[in-house]
Amino acid sequence: MARSQFRSARKVTGGRYHPFRTKKSTELAGFPAMTKLGERKTQTKRMLGGNVKNVLLQGNEISVTDKKGKSIKTQIVNVIENPANSNLVRRNIITKGCVVETKAGRARVTSRPGQAASLSGKLL
16 A cells, blocks of 8 residues: 555544545655665665655765864764664664764764765764
8 A cells, every 4th residue: 555645534633534536646655764774775766757866775884074074984883862763773773863873983964864875974
């Protein structure tokens, strides 16, 4: 069954919205990439209009910048915290905003690995 971004069939009060039409292909939602810690693995997805989006499924290298603006590429050791969902930390899933332990120190991920197939962040 397709995932949809269309509004819910239920109101906040528990009442029901009566559908005036069926789902449209423009309202289909994709499944989250759930980027894991591991050897780099990407996937290409066809998007609306024939556009192509690269998705990062696994990654272990991150490009971090320090306070001065200097950027280096370093290995990710572990996922430390994730303000979006604490369960993602135990599964070593990398999302935007999560804090990872690198060989250069702790870093916060600033890129969206499920949307751009790259990992970048800022040193804390």
